[in-house]
């Protein structure tokens with residue numbers, strides 16, 4: 302046994318007897334040996350979640366096995382994608398093989414009322430590209446399956462035609478790629494790469510908004526593909542009309558095909574997703590545990606996956622049958638993060654005070670200066686939407702105003718949100734920042 306791969310095979314075999322077969326295949330399936338540098342055994346794992354778990358839970362086991370083999374102490378380092386690319390002298394690229402995977406397919410996507418439209422449209426696009434919905438624009442919050450559907454479309458099209466040319470890129474990478482291409486005089490190659498695709502997938506297209514040159518390039522790429530009857534699928538965290546810095550000519554094009562939104566899953570869909578994910582890991586969770594998770598982890602599917610992974614790790618390590626106690630212990634921090642944070646009215650006014658550079662007393666008081674009035678409206682609106690204070694209570698907090706004045710402020714903000722996309726964006730940003738202060 303002399304290659305790094307042989308050593309690692311040996312470590313894995315030993316780990317399977319220390320831990321269990323399932324634990325090893327769950328946590329180590331993406332780990333690859335890279336090198337031995339002095340007394341450090343170097344591994345690579347593209348999955349940060351698994352890396353942090355391995356570091357937390359299995360490092361000692363790996364070191365013990367290396368000690369058995371070499372009779373000397375070894376450090377273990379696990380490279381992430383960027384560090385691995387660095388030592389390889391390459392930048393990470395999307396291998397076309399990622400699409401020929403069982404991980405992101407239509408068959409393992411759980412369909413509920415919240416994603417039915419996006420799912421049906423994606424299936425249609427995979428079967429009949431560039432026929433009915435072009436572009437397909439899927440939008441919704443993070444962790445709700447947009448990327449999964451993108452990959453499923455690619456998988457579906459590959460299955461029907463192995464020679465299909467697929468280009469996948471993230472919106473934020475487009476700008477970096479363009480900057481590099483311009484610097485290196487390779488814009489023609491970059492154009493070629495995207496414009497010769499049969500299927501162009503852009504994940505998180507919202508990131509190109511406001512980037513003038515990227516939008517210009519993308520506009521021409523879009524036109525070329527569209528005119529050549531090639532399929533375009535875009536995902537975003539918001540619909541085109543809410544992308545305030547997006548050029549109008551792109552906004553209208555994004556709306557040419559179908560806009561399909563995805564919402565957080567309801568209780569029944571969450572139950573089905575949990576069952577499905579647990580089964581994929583060979584776990585048969587009792588109904589009451591599935592209910593317990595579905596009741597407590599509500600915001601997105603990524604969180605549900607994290608919960609299942611944690612239960613799996615606990616179950617294997619502690620050798621327990623999963624019961625509420627084990628599950629609660631395993632998912633404590635997830636529950637804490639998922640529980641709705643409710644800011645106090647002071648938190649909201651303090652944030653508005655910093656954001657708009659006005660004293661909290663002025664925001665809450667009676668001054669009729671224009672800026673103070675508009676900040677007051679916003680603070681009132683935020684308190685109404687982010688806390689459970691009644692109109693009366695809010696009125697009292699704002700220097701004893703009556704509830705109809707409070708209602709008027711709320712309506713003013715709502716009207717402006719509908720009319721003015723930049724204003725809507727600003728309110729969203731303030732809300733996100735206040736919620737992030739917890």
Ligand SMILES: Nc1ncnc2c1ncn2[C@@H]1O[C@H](COP(=O)(O)OP(=O)(O)OP(=O)(O)O)[C@@H](O)[C@H]1O
Nearest residue numbers: 409410411412442443444445446447448449602603
């Ligand atoms: N309906 C579903 N059925 C099965 N798995 C799902 C479903 N929705 C999401 N997932 C899984 O949840 C995880 C997160 O989903 P995904 O990455 O597609 O989210 P996203 O909407 O693209 O989020 P982001 O905007 O943060 O990139 C993935 O592993 C995906 O397979």
